[in-house]
Amino acid sequence: MTEGLKLTVEEGKCVQASAYVPADNFTEYHVREDVDVMFKISIAVLAECLNIFGSAEESSLKMYYRCEGSPLLLVLQPQSVHNVMTDCEISTQTPDSLLDLRDSDADEVAKLVLKAPAFLALLADLERSCDVLELNLSPEHPNVSIVTYGMQDRSCIDMPKSSDMVSSFSCEQALTLRYQLHHIRLFMKALALSSKVVLRFSSNGVLLLQLKLEKEDQRQMFSEFYIVPLLDD
Numbered sequence: 325m326t327e328g329l330k331l332t333v334e335e336g337k338c339v340q341a342s343a344y345v346p347a348d349n350f351t352e353y354h355v356r357e358d359v360d361v362m363f364k365i366s367i368a369v370l371a372e373c374l375n376i377f378g379s380a381e382e383s384s385l386k387m388y389y390r391c392e393g394s395p396l397l398l399v400l401q402p403q404s405v406h407n408v409m410t411d412c413e414i415s416t417q418t419p420d421s422l423l424d425l426r427d428s429d430a431d432e433v434a435k436l437v438l439k440a441p442a443f444l445a446l447l448a449d450l451e452r453s454c455d456v457l458e459l460n461l462s463p464e465h466p467n468v469s470i471v472t473y474g475m476q477d478r479s480c481i482d483m484p485k486s487s488d489m490v491s492s493f494s495c496e497q498a499l500t501l502r503y504q505l506h507h508i509r510l511f512m513k514a515l516a517l518s519s520k521v522v523l524r525f526s527s528n529g530v531l532l533l534q535l536k537l538e539k540e541d542q543r544q545m546f547s548e549f550y551i552v553p554l555l556d557d
Contacts, residue, residue: 327346327347328344328345328346328347328348328349328350328353329344329345329347330342330343330344330345331343331345332422333367334422334423335507335510337423337552338504338507338551338552339507339510339549339550339551339552340422340423340425340549340550341510341511341514341547341548341549341550342547342548342549343514343545343546343547344545344546344547344548345545346543346544346545348543349539349543349545361389362419363389363392363396363416363417363418363419364416364417364418364419364420365396365414365415365416365417366414369414370414373398373400373412373414374398374400376400376410376412377400377402377410381402381403381404382402382403382404383400383401383402383403384400384401384403385398385399385400386398386399386400387399389416392418393416394416395413395414395415395416396413396414396416397411397412397413398411398412398413398414399411400412425530425532425550425552427526427528427530430526430527430528430530431526431527432524432525432526432527433495433496433497433499433525433526433527434461434494434495434496434499434523434524434525435492435493435494435495435522435523435524435525436461436468436490436492436493436494436495436522436523436525437490437491437492437493437520437521437522437523438489438490438491438520438521438522438523439488439489439491439519439520439521440515440516440518440519440520440521440535441519442488442489443489443515443521444512444515444516446470446481446483446489447508447509447512447515448512450470450472450479450505451472451474451477451479453474453475453477454472454473454474454477454479454505455473455474455504455505455506456472456473456474456502456503456504456505456554457470457471457472457473457502457503457504457505457508458470458471458472458473458500458501458502459471459500459501459502459503459525460498460499460500461495461498461499461500461501461525462495462497462498462499463495463496463497463498464498465484466482466483466484467483467484467485467490467493467495468482468483468484468485468490468493469481469482469483470483472505491520499525501525501529501531501553502553502554503531503551503553503554504554507551507552508551510549511533511535511547511549514535514547514549515535517535517537518535518536518537518547519536519537519538520535520536521533521534521535521536522534522535529552529553530550530551530552530553531549531550531551531553532548532549532550533548533549533551534546534547534548535547535548535549
């Protein structure tokens with residue numbers, strides 16, 4: 325992509341996550357405009373390569389990709405040590421077809437904009453023994469209720485639109501949606517790096533979370549998560 329880098333992963337055709345790194349976040353960024361550059365790599369191998377000097381070490385990174393079938397080359401150099409450099413080659417594959425969760429026939433029925441740090445703290449307080457998260461949204465008070473269910477436990481948190489956590493809320497009719505709490509927890513690491521989170525609910529029940537990360541120099545990166553709802557019994 326000439327606009328920047330997009331990374332997409334899926335879990336069990338139930339969750340799809342994408343991270344967008346605009347081109348202006350790179351010191352140098354060059355992609356041929358006449359070619360769609362797409363390939364598949366192991367996310368575990370990529371993470372291991374990026375942390376080769378340890379997670380606490382800041383490193384410069386160069387990435388090179390020549391053509392279809394060629395490996396992705398990473399060149400890393402730690403900031404704290406001079407004259408030290410390592411390069412890693414990651415085998416690439418032709419990408420699989422991704423599940424398309426952007427249903428053009430599904431209308432947006434509710435939208436919730438939250439302050440990311442406060443929302444992260446709320447999710448961190450949820451009982452870990454629970455496996456189902458229920459969201460109840462309504463134009464009437466308390467507007468948002470978060471209910472968790474486990475084998476024997478049930479808890480409820482109310483969040484009115486007047487809450488300091490809520491930046492914006494829109495919902496024209498009451499709705500109730502359920503999701504696997506495990507799927508919700510998947511975006512908590514990204515949420516910890518974000519300043520704002522937007523939750524969009526479609527008429528088919530699919531939840532779209534959009535996260536914005538602002539760096540100190542005001543350049544931005546984005547990530548989004550599509551989460552498929554639990555079906556009614």
